[in-house]
Amino acid sequence: MSQSRENWGSRIGLILAMAGNAVGLGNFLRFPRQAALNGGGAFMIPYFVALLLLGIPLMWVEWAIGRFGGAHGHGTTPGMFARMWRHPLAKYLGALGIAIPLSFVMYYTYVEGWTLAYACFSAIKHYWGVDTFAEMSRFLAEFQGKADLSQGAQYFSGIGVALLFYCVTLGLNLFVLSHGVAKGIERLAKIALPALFLFALVLVIRVITLGTPDPSHPENSVAAGFAYIWNPDFSMLKNPTVWLAAAGQIFFTLSIGTGSIQTYASYVKRNDDIALTGLSTSATNEFAEVILGGSIAIPVAVAFFGLAETQQIAREGSFDLGFQAMPIIFQKMGALGPLYGTLWFALLFFAGITSSVALAQPVMAFMQDEFRWSRKKAMFFTGSLMAIGGLACVFFLKHGFLDEMDFWAGTFGLVIFALIEVLIFAWAFGIDNGWKEITRGADIKVPRAFKFIIKYVTPVYLLLMLIAWTWQDAVPILLFAKQPAQDAPYPPEDIPYVLAARLLMLGTFVLFAVLVGVIWRRRHRQEGLV
Ligand code: PHE
Numbered sequence: 001m002s003q004s005r006e007n008w009g010s011r012i013g014l015i016l017a018m019a020g021n022a023v024g025l026g027n028f029l030r031f032p033r034q035a036a037l038n039g040g041g042a043f044m045i046p047y048f049v050a051l052l053l054l055g056i057p058l059m060w061v062e063w064a065i066g067r068f069g070g071a072h073g074h075g076t077t078p079g080m081f082a083r084m085w086r087h088p089l090a091k092y093l094g095a096l097g098i099a100i101p102l103s104f105v106m107y108y109t110y111v112e113g114w115t116l117a118y119a120c121f122s123a124i125k126h127y128w129g130v131d132t133f134a135e136m137s138r139f140l141a142e143f144q145g146k147a148d149l150s151q152g153a154q155y156f157s158g159i160g161v162a163l164l165f166y167c168v169t170l171g172l173n174l175f176v177l178s179h180g181v182a183k184g185i186e187r188l189a190k191i192a193l194p195a196l197f198l199f200a201l202v203l204v205i206r207v208i209t210l211g212t213p214d215p216s217h218p219e220n221s222v223a224a225g226f227a228y229i230w231n232p233d234f235s236m237l238k239n240p241t242v243w244l245a246a247a248g249q250i251f252f253t254l255s256i257g258t259g260s261i262q263t264y265a266s267y268v269k270r271n272d273d274i275a276l277t278g279l280s281t282s283a284t285n286e287f288a289e290v291i292l293g294g295s296i297a298i299p300v301a302v303a304f305f306g307l308a309e310t311q312q313i314a315r316e317g318s319f320d321l322g323f324q325a326m327p328i329i330f331q332k333m334g335a336l337g338p339l340y341g342t343l344w345f346a347l348l349f350f351a352g353i354t355s356s357v358a359l360a361q362p363v364m365a366f367m368q369d370e371f372r373w374s375r376k377k378a379m380f381f382t383g384s385l386m387a388i389g390g391l392a393c394v395f396f397l398k399h400g401f402l403d404e405m406d407f408w409a410g411t412f413g414l415v416i417f418a419l420i421e422v423l424i425f426a427w428a429f430g431i432d433n434g435w436k437e438i439t440r441g442a443d444i445k446v447p448r449a450f451k452f453i454i455k456y457v458t459p460v461y462l463l464l465m466l467i468a469w470t471w472q473d474a475v476p477i478l479l480f481a482k483q484p485a486q487d488a489p490y491p492p493e494d495i496p497y498v499l500a501a502r503l504l505m506l507g508t509f510v511l512f513a514v515l516v517g518v519i520w521r522r523r524h525r526q527e528g529l530v
């Protein structure tokens with residue numbers, strides 16, 4: 001069974017692919033916003049606590065589950081969970097590890113398409129002259145099809161351009177997926193990851209040397225931006241929302257709780273190290289996030305607009321810092337402005353595509369491993385599913401479709417799934433078996449404290465997060481009393497679209513749960529015959 005499965009081509013290829021999985025839009029767009037909204041330095045303490053007690057332990061758990069599953073011919077969590085917990089429910093819970101990344105990738109690919117579009121816009125100076133917040137916000141809203149065009153369009157007459165870039169992005173993703181793990185994903189990572197680091201480095205150096213761009217406002221400086229992120233504010237530790245936001249960011253950024261790490265790890269050979277490799281890829285992600293991601297958007301925005309306005313920009317919307325503040329700043333950077341703009345959005349695109357293929361791979365692997373589909377056939381199936389959700393995001397963005405998907409599939413769902421998986425791993429499979437899986441072939445000595453952390457601390461931490469989030473966000477959002485990431489309730493006209501988004505996510509889960517049922521029954525019957 002397992003001889004037909006693929007493997008990574010080399011260890012460095014594996015590290016780059018896994019780092020590519022983790023390093024994504026979250027590092028450069030989501031992290032700066034979360035830090036700005038949650039008190040800068042105040043955010044970093046709960047952030048590192050969550051990294052140590054949730055991020056690192058769950059990362060090892062997921063690598064271990066994945067490699068274990070791969071050795072038994074399973075690249076996705078239904079087969080993995082069923083092997084670790086001999087209960088009929090296990091495989092259906094595992095269907096979450098396909099439905100969550102699929103729902104995630106539906107909207108993620110659309111945002112990735114914006115980065116490609118803005119990279120082109122920067123290169124041809126398309127938005128040059130659009131240099132106030134009001135105008136840039138209009139530009140983005142028209143591009144996204146959010147603007148009210150009844151008074152006439154100024155920049156885009158419809159959704160056509162965004163749609164075009166979405167289709168190109170989806171096509172590129174499918175092209176990579178159609179070449180498989182070693183020749184597609186690994187090869188992409190070998191180009192995209194070094195390029196991304198190079199672009200980020202160039203931008204960081206440019207930011208650091210900016211100083212005080214406007215001498216009449218000496219308080220608006222790059223140094224003030226760094227001070228903001230790095231000065232810890234211990235009084236914020238009393239605030240549970242900051243803890244939740246920090247833990248949510250750790251999940252999102254490390255790609256934990258989706259099923260995508262397990263799928264990538266299933267292509268690791270049975271006795272190859274996962275402890276050190278997993279740690280290295282997490283460290284790479286953290287470097288890209290706090291050092292590179294933390295040194296671009298926030299310091300530069302503080303330098304040009306000041307701290308108060310930067311926080312205001314962050315509050316306005318998820319993408320305002322990256323897609324509104326940054327384009328205004330590039331126009332103030334002189335002759336090299338278009339170059340910096342192109343580098344910024346190309347960096348985002350590379351970060352995005354190495355993550356979106358990771359989110360799509362579980363569906364690919366499930367159809368190939370369990371249904372024996374060819375890669376081509378799996379690619380068409382995956383692409384069609386991605387397109388359904390992606391196109392819905394393109395056309396219904398203004399009705400909150402994307403935000404709704406982001407909350408359930410990109411935030412809340414991850415914690416639920418992680419709790420299920422850590423319980424299966426440490427309690428059903430058993431922490432002793434689990435510990436053996438983590439440490440087999442290990443090139444480092446994993447501190448034994450993590451055995452205790454994985455068994456007790458991580459599950460309790462997750463449970464507390466889940467309770468707090470259910471009460472604070474999930475229930476109000478479910479009842480339409482609140483929109484994700486906003487304090488205002490849903491406008492009534494959005495409710496049908498929000499319901500459609502929920503139905504779509506539920507539909508993906510039901511689809512894969514049914515497929516799991518079908519294939520298990522079929523296998524059962526075949527085993528009965530022989
Ligand atoms: N970690 C990615 C980011 O930071 C997002 C992602 C989550 C990718 C889950 C794959 C799986 O953007």
Ligand code: NA
Pocket residue numbers: 022023024026027252253254255285289
């Ligand atoms: Na990340």
